[in-house]
Amino acid sequence: xxxxxxxxxxxxxxxxxxxxxxxxxxxxxxxxxxxxxxxxxxxxxxxxxxxxxxxxxxxxxxxxxxxxxxxxxxxxxxxxxxxxxxxxxxxxxxxxxxxxxxxxxxxxxxxxxxxxxxxxxxxxxxxxxxxxxxxxxxxxxxxxxxxxxxxxxxxxxxxxxxxxxxxxxxxxxxxxxxxxxxxxxxxxxxxxxxxxxxxxxxxxxxxxxxxxxxxxxxxxxxxxxxxxxxxxxxxxxxxxxxxxxxxxxxxxxxxxxxxxxxxxxxxxxxxxxxxxxxxxxxxxxxxxxxxxxxxxxxxxxxxxxxxxxxxxxxxxxxxxxxxxxxxxxxxxxxxxxxxxxxxxxxxxxxxxxxxxxxxxxxxxxxxxxxxxx
Amino acid sequence: xxxxxxxxxxxxxxxxxxxxxxxxxxxxxxxxxxxxxxxxxxxxxxxxxxxxxxxxxxxxxxxxxxxxxxxxxxxxxxxxxxxxxxxxxxxxxxxxxxxxxxxxxxxxxxxxxxxxxxxxxxxxxxxxxxxxxxxxxxxxxxxxxxxxxxxxxxxxxxxxxxxxxxxxxxxxxxxxxxxxxxxxxxxxxxxxxxxxxxxxxxxxxxxxxxxxxxxxxxxxxxxxxxxxxxxxxxxxxxxxxxxxxxxxxxxxxxxxxxxxxxxxxxxxxxxxxxxxxxxxxxxxxxxxxxxx
Numbered sequence: 001x002x003x004x005x006x007x008x009x010x011x012x013x014x015x016x017x018x019x020x021x022x023x024x025x026x027x028x029x030x031x032x033x034x035x036x037x038x039x040x041x042x043x044x045x046x047x048x049x050x051x052x053x054x055x056x057x058x059x060x061x062x063x064x065x066x067x068x069x070x071x072x073x074x075x076x077x078x079x080x081x082x083x084x085x086x087x088x089x090x091x092x093x094x095x096x097x098x099x100x101x102x103x104x105x106x107x108x109x110x111x112x113x114x115x116x117x118x119x120x121x122x123x124x125x126x127x128x129x130x131x132x133x134x135x136x137x138x139x140x141x142x143x144x145x146x147x148x149x150x151x152x153x154x155x156x157x158x159x160x161x162x163x164x165x166x167x168x169x170x171x172x173x174x175x176x177x178x179x180x181x182x183x184x185x186x187x188x189x190x191x192x193x194x195x196x197x198x199x200x201x202x203x204x205x206x207x208x209x210x211x212x213x214x215x216x217x218x219x220x221x222x223x224x225x226x227x228x229x230x231x232x233x234x235x236x237x238x239x240x241x242x243x244x245x246x247x248x249x250x251x252x253x254x255x256x257x258x259x260x261x262x263x264x265x266x267x268x269x270x271x272x273x274x275x276x277x278x279x280x281x282x283x284x285x286x287x288x289x290x291x292x293x294x295x296x297x298x299x300x301x302x303x304x305x306x307x308x309x310x311x312x313x314x315x316x317x318x319x320x321x322x323x324x325x326x327x328x329x330x331x332x333x334x335x336x337x338x339x340x341x342x343x344x345x346x347x348x349x350x351x352x353x354x355x356x357x358x359x360x361x362x363x364x365x366x367x368x369x370x371x372x373x
Numbered sequence: 374x375x376x377x378x379x380x381x382x383x384x385x386x387x388x389x390x391x392x393x394x395x396x397x398x399x400x401x402x403x404x405x406x407x408x409x410x411x412x413x414x415x416x417x418x419x420x421x422x423x424x425x426x427x428x429x430x431x432x433x434x435x436x437x438x439x440x441x442x443x444x445x446x447x448x449x450x451x452x453x454x455x456x457x458x459x460x461x462x463x464x465x466x467x468x469x470x471x472x473x474x475x476x477x478x479x480x481x482x483x484x485x486x487x488x489x490x491x492x493x494x495x496x497x498x499x500x501x502x503x504x505x506x507x508x509x510x511x512x513x514x515x516x517x518x519x520x521x522x523x524x525x526x527x528x529x530x531x532x533x534x535x536x537x538x539x540x541x542x543x544x545x546x547x548x549x550x551x552x553x554x555x556x557x558x559x560x561x562x563x564x565x566x567x568x569x570x571x572x573x574x575x576x577x578x579x580x581x582x583x584x585x586x587x588x589x590x591x592x593x594x595x596x597x598x599x600x601x602x603x604x605x606x607x608x609x610x611x612x613x614x615x616x617x618x619x620x621x622x623x624x625x626x627x628x629x630x631x632x633x634x635x636x637x638x639x640x641x642x643x644x645x646x647x648x649x650x651x652x653x654x655x656x657x658x659x660x661x662x663x664x665x
Binding site for chain 1: 389390391392393394395397439440441442443464466467470481483598624625626628629631632633634635636638639640641643646658662663664665
């Protein structure tokens with residue numbers, strides 16, 4: 001008999017039905033299991049119970065302003081490429097009540113003391129995990145720690161999955177974030193036709209997996225997985241040249257390309273909503289009509305919103321040109337000065353979900369070409 | 374970068390582990406200043422918060438009016454002058470600030486703060502100081518003026534250039550005499566005079582043509598409309614005042630005060646956290662970029 005003791009770093013072969021039991025165990029441990037699910041002809045991350053909720057045999061076909069699902073008869077669950085929305089909705093909720101205030105004589109505050117949900121994220125791609133690591137730097141700074149994000153992040157269980165079939169909009173290799181996971185997960189799946197290869201990334205992951213029935217992977221299976229991952233690395237749909245990118249962008253704020261792209265950009269905010277790293281938020285009061293009580297909420301905001309940069313006396317970015325330029329030069333430029341990392345992981349969502357099909361890789365290449373010409 | 378002397382953990386009104394949760398403060402006094410502008414004196418209702426609260430001139434608070442939201446308003450005094458009260462001079466022009474115009478003595482607002490960097494009053498000791506401000510740009514500098522007057526011997530020549538649209542828009546006119554007595558060369562100008570106005574008509578940057586500066590020992594503090602500051606900076610640089618001796622207070626949309634919500638970004642900076650007061654040297658590459 002071979003020793004089947006699990007260690008951090010071990011890889012085992014897990015029969016696919018065992019995933020149901022693993023997810024059930026997570027729920028027994030007070031986790032809400034959320035993962036990919038086919039809904040309204042697209043894949044969303046939502047509450048799932050097991051294999052039956054996963055998008056079986058579904059492939060995604062993404063292109064600028066285009067997202068299509070293809071049904072295959074394969075017994076595979078993770079062949080689609082990232083869902084429309086990212087995981088940030090779970091750590092940085094789109095709408096969250098901070099407190100409410102009511103006036104009974106004097107104003108009284110009531111904090112929102114709902115306990116933070118504990119999420120187990122099922123099927124986190126390497127680019128998406130990189131995005132979570134970037135948001136960690138934004139929300140968990142030394143001088144500011146976001147309590148909503150922190151409480152959700154601390155309780156997080158991450159079941160990662162390696163991408164084997166990148167889409168036409170993917171460029172994680174250029175951004176150095178994928179397609180293969182290296183660290184930061186509790187468990188990491190690589191899906192083959194018969195089994196999941198599962199790598200243990202943490203003590204928590206080890207203890208959850210230890211309860212399951214698994215085998216040591218054969219050399220054949222491991223080889224197949226490695227080959228599939230190498231193939232994925234070589235089949236990125238897009239590339240971005242990141243050399244000196246912050247300097248290139250921040251020293252060419254007057255490039256003509258900003259005028260060109262602003263004629264196509266609708267300033268609709270889609271790119272910032274689907275972006276897994278965009279972090280801007282607003283605070284709004286939902287007051288009752290009598291002015292006696294109000295609820296203060298934190299909601300997602302976007303630098304493409306006209307109100308975003310409103311100050312009394314005007315808007316500091318009144319034109320789409322300045323808003324698009326702010327978005328791109330922040331994400332791929334000044335973000336580096338602020339958080340010591342670029343704000344793009346190469347997931348391609350902003351390309352897919354832009355109704356005008358604006359392609360961030362094409363814009364960067366155009367500015368580079370303009371500067372070099 | 375300018376630094377503040379406040380240990381924010383020990384002296385602020387806020388909650389480290391709660392997002393945007395304010396402390397209540399009661400309005401103690403309201404002074405009408407000009408049309409659509411009034412000065413509010415606040416005291417925190419929680420004495421512990423009131424006693425620990427400190428700030429430096431140039432910093433700001435987030436004022437919360439329930440049902441309306443928050444507005445970033447700078448302090449227009451200092452604690453010593455105001456007997457420990459928080460003083461904010463507010464122009465009632467936005468959604469939240471218009472709501473404050475309807476408040477009365479005894480009403481409460483929520484306050485979080487202080488946030489941001491302050492005027493570099495210690496770094497510029499020993500220097501001549503030109504304070505150039507316009508309109509509602511004077512209130513954020515008044516605390517600095519008080520501080521300078523209290524320590525008058527530590528500074529060289531002080532010149533205060535102040536401009537407003539109309540004579541009736543001038544802030545704090547009752548105090549000008551006291552400031553002049555404290556050996557501040559105060560020069561007031563308006564864009565347009567009225568029947569009784571006998572003073573200067575013109576814009577603030579033009580005043581640089583009326584006096585000489587020794588660039589190496591002169592600091593400039595400026596706050597006001599961005600177009601005014603642009604020309605104040607232009608005139609100061611033309612007189613060879615080094616860009617790290619010119620201090621600028623910027624205004625941007627601010628929602629959190631903690632460099633978290635993203636709104637106030639300009640280039641690499643979160644104006645609420647890295648500013649609002651910057652040495653111009655830090656802004657050289659971004660200040661004149663249109664719509665940036």
